[in-house]
């Protein structure tokens with residue numbers, strides 16, 4: 447069996463707009479290549495507007511205009527069967543829920559406020575599981591119990607449940623068909639810190655038990671530290687660093703990664719953390735060369751003109767002309 451379950455190659459997805467005859471193109475995903483292994487949790491990190499959600503939506507095959515794939519490919523390997531997301535959109539429909547599930551940003555909203563929770567399970571999962579009604583509900587109840595929810599929640603309306611319970615329910619929904627691959631966008635952002643810990647532990651537990659792979663997005667580096675096996679750092683539509691989570695946190699190679707990690711508060715350290723000057727660039731008109739160069743403390747002339755490729759380095763990959771010359775602040 448192929449060890450990689452997802453292969454993304456040279457992926458470019460742009461928002462292409464036309465305002466009164468003037469074309470505008472936002473290069474939100476710009477030449478991203480990555481692979482995800484079986485049983486792996488891969489986190490995508492980066493500031494707001496760096497393109498994380500656009501990347502994950504594109505990987506999930508869940509894009510709508512004006513976002514369009516202009517180049518590259520996204521291929522899954524499910525049980526030795528290759529599923530090419532953009533070459534075979536129909537096959538993708540068949541794979542949803544069974545092989546692949548997508549927990550969108552704000553996905554608690556999939557729970558219809560005027561219908562009991564049980565309807566969401568029936569609407570989304572029943573037809574994919576090939577079970578009788580009776581066996582289906584037995585399976586749903588067993589799944590809820592496994593993830594610490596009382597099956598009586600099925601008879602509740604969403605407003606009767608706390609935010610943490612609703613998020614647990616969306617995770618239950620996304621995992622009840624035991625998919626091989628889970629895609630999650632900011633799965634814990636709307637929750638307070640304690641509930642967040644709980645939901646993170648749940649995601650990790652469900653993933654380990656089912657042997658699934660997960661790719662998830664959050665801007666919160668502490669969430670990556672808690673659950674990701676590897677992380678990819680995105681800046682201005684490009685993957686600029688990738689590696690095992692511990693290595694990236696201990697020895698970031700890219701100045702941007704070093705900054706993201708250096709700005710995290712640490713217990714017992716009251717030093718003021720410095721903010722990175724400037725803002726992420728406008729992706730309709732990104733800077734030449736390395737897109738980080740206008741904000742980079744280590745930039746040299748070459749960085750202004752030449753785009754560094756993402757190259758293997760130590761245990762991961764990094765795209766920087768001065769890779770490895772940084773230490774976490």
Ligand SMILES: Nc1ncnc2c1ncn2[C@@H]1O[C@H](COP(=O)(O)OP(=O)(O)OP(=O)(O)O)[C@@H](O)[C@H]1O
Pocket residue numbers: 461472474492493494495496497498499500501512665728729
């Ligand atoms: N519907 C849209 N039309 C045009 N541009 C868009 C649209 N949605 C997002 N963008 C632009 O695409 C770029 C990447 O946005 P994206 O939402 O993918 O970033 P992100 O890293 O997920 O940010 P956040 O953490 O704030 O969700 C940004 O410049 C954003 O303004």
